[in-house]
Amino acid sequence: MNTENQQFKLTFINYLIIGSLLFGMFFGAGNLIFPLHLGQLAGSHWLPAAIGFLLSGTLLPLLSIIAISITQSEGIYDVARPIGRHYALIFLILVHATLGPMFATPRTATVPFELGFARYIPANQTWIWLLVFSAAFFTLTYFLSRSESHIIDIIGKLLNPLFLILLFIIFLFAFLRPMGDAEQAVISTNYVHDALTNGFLEGYNTMDVLAGLAFGVTIVTSIKLMGVRSPRSIAAATAKSGIICIGFEALIYLGLIVIGAMSLANFKLSENGGIAFGQIANYYMSAVGSAILATLATVTCLSTAMGLVTAFAQDFHKQFPRISYLTFLRFTCAISFVIANVGLTQIISWSLPILMLLYPLAITVILLSILSPLFKKSPIVYRITTVFTLIPALFDATNALPPILKQTAPIQGLVHFASSYLPLFSLGFAWVPFALIGFILSIAAYALFRAPSMQLNPETSAKPK
Structure with missing residues (x-):
């Protein structure tokens, strides 16, 4: 080789x-x-x-x-x-x-x-x-x-x-x-x-x-x-x-x-x-x-x-x-x-909410991949951080919907809730503090459960030598 x-x-x-x-x-x-x-x-x-x-x-x-x-x-x-x-x-x-x-x-x-x-x-x-x-x-x-x-x-x-x-x-x-x-x-x-x-x-x-x-x-x-x-x-x-x-x-x-x-x-x-x-x-x-x-x-x-x-x-x-x-x-x-x-205007309009959902998930998985040697690519770190990122990202995506959907009563209710309770929502970054909290909690969980017998994913567990 x-x-x-x-x-x-x-x-x-x-x-x-x-x-x-x-x-x-x-x-x-x-x-x-x-x-x-x-x-x-x-x-x-x-x-x-x-x-x-x-x-x-x-x-x-x-x-x-x-x-x-x-x-x-x-x-x-x-x-x-x-x-x-x-x-x-x-x-x-x-x-x-x-x-x-x-x-x-x-x-x-x-x-x-x-x-x-x-x-x-x-x-x-x-x-x-x-x-x-x-x-x-x-x-x-x-x-x-x-x-x-x-x-x-x-x-x-x-x-x-x-x-x-x-x-x-x-x-x-x-x-x-x-x-x-x-x-x-x-x-x-x-x-x-x-x-x-x-x-x-x-x-x-x-x-x-x-x-x-x-x-x-x-x-x-x-x-x-x-x-x-x-x-x-x-x-x-x-x-x-x-x-x-x-x-x-x-x-x-x-x-x-x-x-x-x-x-x-x-x-x-x-x-x-x-x-x-x-x-x-x-x-x-x-x-x-x-x-x-x-x-x-x-x-x-x-x-x-x-x-x-x-x-x-x-x-x-x-x-x-x-x-x-x-x-x-x-x-x-x-x-x-x-x-x-369909036309350029419609393509751009409908792509924005999808990007507001996928970008936070992509950014977190990229950063986790770069940092993965520190926690040995533990699934628990990936999963907790991703869950904490996904929830506010869904609200950010909802806020970016085209007017024909955003102006409906259910969507307006979700936007009002997010505006009242999610920090940085008005800037389009509601996912950032949640992702940080999720990462900190996941590292704590990794430190607690990293023993081979307590691995969450049996496929990645090390066998005793």
Whole structure:
């Protein structure tokens, strides 16, 4: 085994390629429009908002990759497994449904359509062209993702360089001829006092924490295809590549947030970052800017879509091996195509309550995985912390429901109860104090019951020697 590990030692170039793969899968058009819109919302308070966004949009995704490395896991199921097999399977399905055919993957088609094409199409014909565009988009995604061994070559060596060149052109114009002073930009009401926390919550929209857990299986598979076999070597390669990817992503986020704040000197606050990006591109390069924007959005979303559908198919094929990888791939591409034609606004609106539920659960399982060597991956710590996190997260999700549901009497009653009794509920962080309390109690329980004869999970109990 040692001879094999020495023979297939990765080079710095290999780490760059894997990091490029991660970057291509993480960074979609949504990652372009959300920080840009955040800059417009925060105005001159862009720095604290950026710190909050980077915490949830870059640091936590990096920690999710490190969690996979530390636990030597190959995906979502393995990371959540200490909580219980049934919970791990449900968590895997919910995360992949969110990242896959229900929300994130359909968004990879609707975002570039809205950014680059929708405004040039008559309103009564939009649905027809979205149907055509999304069909072509997911057909191409399927054919490019059929071979798992080609993922690195297609994303890391072809799409990423093209994306970076196009993004560099936008940045070059924006910083050489800034539209205004970001330090003098108007501040939106919610960002006058709570810029940091609102920036943190805005980072949820990237879905990158969930993606970090989901992409674990793709990254591990790609590293194995390079010839690495040792679990320790795979874990190290995953962590090093993740640092490269997330660090570069953070720099792009900062640039986009600043550009968004500067744009307020010429434009009003937009409804979303897609509109803002279109205005900025047209301001600097008119029709050429629109063409670059459309190409940029399509290219980066295509690479993200490939990562999402591949992770979905690989993870579910692993859990249900009787069904082939290609069958799951066809399924997620087909359902994503159908959901995409509902429209971007509806997709974003219905995804928010799901994110408010899943993000706290994902954050806690990531932190527990990183800390797991301290309590020997004891199920009791995982389970108590998760239960204490789940209850307030359900209330946070309820508060984020679309108006058609939130305005009903039962939901209003739940929101009123949570507002009265759950600390930090108004900020969207009711789960934080509960998770901390649960973790403290679980550590106390672990210290009390850690004797082999008193282990809660007999499968993990050590046998007397």
